[in-house]
Amino acid sequence: MLLQVKNLKAYFPIKGGILSNTSGQVKAVDDISLNIERGETVGLVGESGSGKSTLGRAILQLVSLSGGLVRFNDVPYNSSRKDAKKVQMIFQDPLSSLNPRMTVGAAIAEVLKHHKLVPRNKVMHRVKELFRMVELSPEYIHRYPHELSGGQCQRVGIARALSVEPELIICDEIVSALDVSVQAQIINLLKKLQKDKKLSYLFISHDLAVVRQIAHRIAVMYCGKIVEYGDVNSIILTPFHPYTKALITIAGEKGHLKDIMKPGDIANPANLPEGCHFHPRCPVKDREDKLPDICKKLYPDLIEKIEGHFVACFQQRK
Template identity: 50%
Template sequence: MPLLARAGRIRGGKPVTNAVLTVDGLVKHFPIRSGVLQRQTGTVQAVNNVSFEVNHGETLSLVGESGCGKSTVAKSIMRFHQPTAGRVLLNGTDLAGLSAREIRTLRKQVQFVFQDPYASLPARMPVGEIIAEPLEIHRIGNRRVRKERVRELLEVVGLGAEVLNRYPHQFSGGQRQRVGIARALALEPTLLILDEPVSALDVSIQAQVVNLLDRLQRELSVAYLFISHDLAVVRHLTHRVAVMYLGHIVEYGDADEVFNRPTHPYTQALLSAVPNPDPHLRGRGHRIVLHGDLPNPSDPPSGCPFRTRCWKAQERCETERPRLEQRVADSGSSACHFAEPSTHSVSSRT
């Protein structure tokens, strides 16, 4: 079937309710070992009780500071890391207990686009072979069929079949990321995990790649799990947002709810730091400056994980960890005892 023959989902249309990905109570801890015998002396709590769904044809964005656990969630979903606890369901299939061969087969349904377009492509392979490699690994089609598929994919991502025999060093960063996207689409996955896919690119090139991803989603009905710290980029593409802090989801909801009426102090601080693209409005918003460093995930604070940097923290926050639930009408879920809406909002710069 031609790639573009698949029906697309139009943004703003009737949402699809069946989930392509379900993450339920995901936990990932890494042991700290020391000494000659490498005995475990501690634990890095990278991800703690993370739950969300990604529906067919939609984008869920995981956002937060570096080190909050976003990429660990993605790698645990792909089984690059074995989860400590929790469930991951891909199109209804629980990945727990599956053999390596069974997981390899399921990986056709979910593909990864990496952050660095310079390091993620083999330097000694022409792009035609790079894009065809997933087809060869999964034994799809003969050589002629695979070559036609590669040509089609290159056209879809805006490069053209004339670049088949070029090597990665002959491309710009944005073009390399297009090659990476073409490789990820080769197996017609239902889900793409995009781990900071534009953070290594210039701003103008970021806009081109984000617009490409937007078009591909509408044409191919592919779902995205979009991982980023750049809220302006996320705003342009996402349907729902999960804000992470120190391995926990602290706010979760529809994009308009989270970006226009954030209720968790951490989300409000993140949004206040985003520059306004309108030069006439710059400097008018209230900038929230967080004091102190991100706590050590091997020794997290008691109660609310954000309390050591929160201006609203009270005694209750030290003893009781807030649950992620809806606390304000017409807003998303928030893990804050004292959640209240803010007027901070973000416009896309793309």
Template identity: 45%
Template structure:
């Protein structure tokens, strides 16, 4: 088990004049042996942050630490971070068999001999609830759910300390999503993995996560334990995401501007204030939201909102976010 920590991470594309800051000064910790669910709408910077963590996208500032030490992405040997991508078909080489794809990810020198490699591939396939004879098939011969299991096996073949799963269920049929989520949760517990699980769907994130981080326009706007964030969301954006799953708990004023702000030209102050049902476009005395950027310190769940409550109020009622848990993860549909 290892702790992944991102400190003040910034990712920028392009030049100074026409560039885009996709991730800005993000602090995020994935505690050892825990799952952190990172949730936010499309374009919020989730996948960019994930790619930066595994070294696929360079960072413009900040640091990425594994157990307190700067993370170095080696081209050979074991890679401590492994990523599972959204589309399992495009992430697997269609010209390679399943077994060859998994074997290719084994750290150099970790398994010697053809027989030992075949045995290790069979073990990894069994971990993801696929029979050993799937090693001889090609990705095109498998269903979407089976391909995603192969992608999970390939990530585990690298013997990572941390797994980053980026929208791994969004390309799958709803019934298959449940089997993959059950599998992910089972693997994380059995192998004591640290995991950053990314999704735009708060229901999916709640099902597998110990902690939840909410991202909006390149910044983390709320972070806490899954129960705390769902029981008592402090940021209006988190409440909007939760209402999309459960229905609104109360009837807030309508969001005045349903479109996200332009990430190339984010608004001053709170980046959510133009859409906020409790912001200055609804409540005239909240002009501070237009002018001053909120800070997370001192607010419950580290919510970056001027009007988030301090961490003193007790919670009374749990908000259930249902996900079908009664699906056999060994289904190979």
């Protein structure tokens, strides 16, 4: 197992009142377990605010953990250790993570020098090699970030991540701001790099239509919890959770979740409903007149519906 996440929790205090006392907490990541094998892509999908980025950051210990553990290559992951760079994260906005006053080639050279990854006289050679890997012509080495398109910037972001020879890359909405055709190019590049280097990805996106193009397995997140996970085909062809079904519908129609689900918005993470977090939006209520009491009182554990495909929904236990 490359990555093992067990019962991970990341809670943020909510400050309120005149004295700024802690008045509650946002359970952004609440008891999540997830594994990633070498060479595997796990897609993480869910609406805005469901906790996807926080999970990525919690794995890297960029936020303080409220519980649980992260093991990498069978030892506890420690962000301060030398091999911590084996896990890299790439973000949605590549421009904001690049220094505007530095050419993109120089930015990558700096990483190589900082980590002493190649002898000083080999740095530029390695930068060119990294540009080739991400299918960017070497002439771009001398460009500044604002002179590149969104897709080219994202390629630089990938090259920079690759420069430290990672084994796992956490991709947080990295194609979300790009045109569909450019999205497809970046996804194909990621797949090719995965094959060549046996890389693993945690691929985060709110768009299931994007995630299914790259993921081997998909985990669906809602209000800090994984509500369903399984092989990509199993999830797409036989979804069990009403939330997953809704995500599939909007992925097909490019519509909005709010148009097909009622009532209202994603639950307020600072004030989650009792029972299943999804119950106020659950369509079962409309079909069967009334939602069973258990859905309003208890949170459902994940159960295995078919081999390797798990769901957290009381309706699926009948």
